[in-house]
Structure formats: C-alpha cells, structure tokens
Amino acid sequence: NAGVMQNPRHLVRRRGQEARLRCSPMKGHSHVYWYRQLPEEGLKFMVYLQKENIIDESGMPKERFSAEFPKEGPSILRIQQVVRGDSAAYFCASSPAGTDEQYFGPGTRLTVT
Amino acid sequence: GENVEQHPSTLSVQEGDSAVIKCTYSDSASNYFPWYKQELGKGPQLIIDIRSNVGEKKDQRIAVTLNKTAKHFSLHITETQPEDSAVYFCAAKYSNYQLIWGAGTKLIIKP
Numbered sequence: 001n002a003g004v005m006q007n008p009r010h011l012v013r014r015r016g017q018e019a020r021l022r023c024s025p026m027k028g029h030s031h032v033y034w035y036r037q038l039p040e041e042g043l044k045f046m047v048y049l050q051k052e053n054i055i056d057e058s059g060m061p062k063e064r065f066s067a068e069f070p071k072e073g074p075s076i077l078r079i080q081q082v083v084r085g086d087s088a089a090y091f092c093a094s095s096p097a098g099t100d101e102q103y104f105g106p107g108t109r110l111t112v113t
Numbered sequence: 114g115e116n117v118e119q120h121p122s123t124l125s126v127q128e129g130d131s132a133v134i135k136c137t138y139s140d141s142a143s144n145y146f147p148w149y150k151q152e153l154g155k156g157p158q159l160i161i162d163i164r165s166n167v168g169e170k171k172d173q174r175i176a177v178t179l180n181k182t183a184k185h186f187s188l189h190i191t192e193t194q195p196e197d198s199a200v201y202f203c204a205a206k207y208s209n210y211q212l213i214w215g216a217g218t219k220l221i222i223k224p
Binding site: 004006031035040041042043044048055059091100101102103104105106 | 117156164202208214217
C-alpha cells in the first residue's frame with residue numbers, strides 16, 4: 001500500500017507566478033489535510049477536505065490560496081501570484097473516515113525567487 | 114488561541130541512554146495526542162499516539178504518558194540508538210481534526 005504521495009517534491013517559482021501542489025492520499029483514505037512548515041518550526045494547519053468538499057479552511061489565507069479535492073484525482077493546493085513569504089514546505093496528510101491518525105507525505109518545498 | 118508548548122528545543126543524549134521530551138497543551142477538550150518523527154528532508158512520521166482515556170502507552174523502546182489534569186504529555190525513548198536522531202514533534206487534536214503542533218525537539222544521539 002503506497003503512502004501519501006506529493007508532487008513535485010521541489011518547486012521554484014518567480015514572484016507573481018502560480019504554484020500548484022498535488023497530493024494523492026493513501027488508498028482508502030477520504031480525508032486530506034494540508035499543512036505548512038517554516039524552517040525549524042512545527043506544522044501549521046491550513047485546510048481540511050473530503051472528496052468534493054472543503055470542511056475547514058480556517059488556516060488558509062483568504063487571498064491567493066485555494067484548495068480542492070475532486071471526485072477523481074489528487075488534491076490540489078493552489079497559490080496564485082506567489083510572494084517570497086510563501087516559501088515553505090507544504091505537507092499533505094490523509095486519514096480514513098472516522099479515525100484520528102493522520103499520515104503525511106514527503107512534502108513539497110516551494111521556493112519563491 | 115490554542116497552543117502546544119514543547120521542551121526542550123534541543124536534546125543531546127549518549128547512545129544507550131534515555132530521552133524525554135515534554136509537551137503541554139491549552140485546550141482541555143483535546144483528546145488525541147500523536148508524536149511524530151521528522152528526518153531531514155522528509156515528512157513527519159507517526160511513531161506513537163495516545164488518547165485521553167489512557168494514561169500511558171508503550172511500543173518497544175517508545176512510550177508516551179499523559180496527565181490530563183495537568184494538561185501535559187511526554188515522549189520517552191529508552192536505549193537510544195543513532196537512528197533515533199531526528200526532530201520530534203508533539204501535537205494535540207483540536208476541533209475534531211486540526212492538529213496543533215509543538216515547535217519540535219531536535220534529538221541528537223552521541224556515539
């Protein structure tokens with residue numbers, strides 16, 4: 001059973017460009033969470049999604065950031081018009097319905113130049 | 114807001130000795146407390162967790178204790194080995210699904 005997959009692993013964008021981060025949850029997992037991590041800090045919750053539904057996006061900036069988890073395909077975290085402050089590691093986690101455990105992918109390291 | 118404090122930020126122990134990392138949380142409604150290990154360049158790996166109806170849980174060399182009254186929980190690693198070197202994070206579940214994370218402890222195992 002493959003783990004949570006994220007791609008790309010590294011992404012470099014110039015200021016003003018768009019960044020698209022993808023996450024494929026573990027097989028059988030219907031819940032996806034996105035977190036952001038700055039160097040030498042803990043992870044910060046951004047958004048929680050189930051298939052075709054955003055359950056909680058309270059940790060996500062209201063502008064430029066959006067997330068989706070379509071019926072088919074991976075979950076996408078989209079950052080429009082990136083700025084240097086968006087540089088961070090973005091982690092996706094997944095869990096089956098009705099459980100507490102969250103299993104993390106390897107992350108996407110976004111660098112904005 | 115809700116927060117989790119974690120100490121120490123760096124811990125250096127001799128190989129074979131024990132390591133203890135401590136966390137406190139603020140939300141008395143939290144009922145799930147996982148511990149994650151993160152190696153350089155990798156995602157966090159769930160190593161052990163505990164729920165609020167249990168005071169202690171063990172898995173081989175790793176144990177976690179929980180004191181709900183004091184709102185703190187601890188990770189204990191015995192007989193430390195070089196491969197235990199990593200950053201360890203505690204977390205507390207808030208609002209049914211959000212994990213609030215500590216700032217991390219860098220564990221260094223000296224040979």
